[in-house]
Amino acid sequence: MGEKSAGRNFLKVAVFSLAVIGCYTIIASYYSPIETGVLQDELASPAGAPLPRESSRIGAVVYNGKGACALCHEGVGARAPRLDFVAREFSMRLKDPAYGGTAKDAEGYLYESMTNPSAYVVKGYGVAGSDDKVSPMPDVSKEPIGLTESEIRAVMEYLKVRAGVEPKIDKEHGI
Numbered sequence: 001m002g003e004k005s006a007g008r009n010f011l012k013v014a015v016f017s018l019a020v021i022g023c024y025t026i027i028a029s030y031y032s033p034i035e036t037g038v039l040q041d042e043l044a045s046p047a048g049a050p051l052p053r054e055s056s057r058i059g060a061v062v063y064n065g066k067g068a069c070a071l072c073h074e075g076v077g078a079r080a081p082r083l084d085f086v087a088r089e090f091s092m093r094l095k096d097p098a099y100g101g102t103a104k105d106a107e108g109y110l111y112e113s114m115t116n117p118s119a120y121v122v123k124g125y126g127v128a129g130s131d132d133k134v135s136p137m138p139d140v141s142k143e144p145i146g147l148t149e150s151e152i153r154a155v156m157e158y159l160k161v162r163a164g165v166e167p168k169i170d171k172e173h174g175i
């Protein structure tokens, strides 16, 4: 093998290697759950939500992970109501005579639902025999879920983006 053809071979190998690395990078970026797939699926709001900000992206990760929300609230035959529009339709909850909480707006209702679930129990979802007075949902700020204040705020942002509600708590709560 002459020096020239060795050089050409090296070039071929180099180009081939780069092509392979390139392909893997593209494939990996499609399958990375945090960067693309899961988040984009979760954030695809039926109401055509605005582009999510950082906190709602974090909120989506918490929702599907540490928060365990998806375990109860998603899927066929879920044992909890869907949360697609709760950030928009919360006012129906506040008007219900059975409402026993103190929330005044979407943030208040979402926060209360997560930290004091029995303040309002969605009809038909209460603990059996409690006449829909006791929620089976745990206070997610307590163990074992134990979300921090900013994780709770991020989930609220996510639920708002999902419902197509303009996020505003970012500024107020510094996330």
Ligand code: HEC
Pocket (backbone or CB within 6 Å): 063, 067, 068, 069, 070, 071, 072, 073, 079, 080, 081, 082, 083, 086, 093, 109, 110, 113, 114, 117, 118, 120, 121, 122, 125, 126, 135, 136, 137, 138, 140, 155
């Ligand atoms: C163990 C199951 C379970 C987990 C985990 C859980 N929930 Fe729930 N959640 C429920 C059930 C059941 C209800 C309906 C009863 C009620 O109103 O409290 C509910 C109600 C709600 C409501 C009120 C819905 C409405 O239509 O008014 C919100 C908001 C909510 N959950 C948010 C969350 C979020 C966010 C998380 C994760 C941080 C979460 N939940 C984790 C079971 C769960």
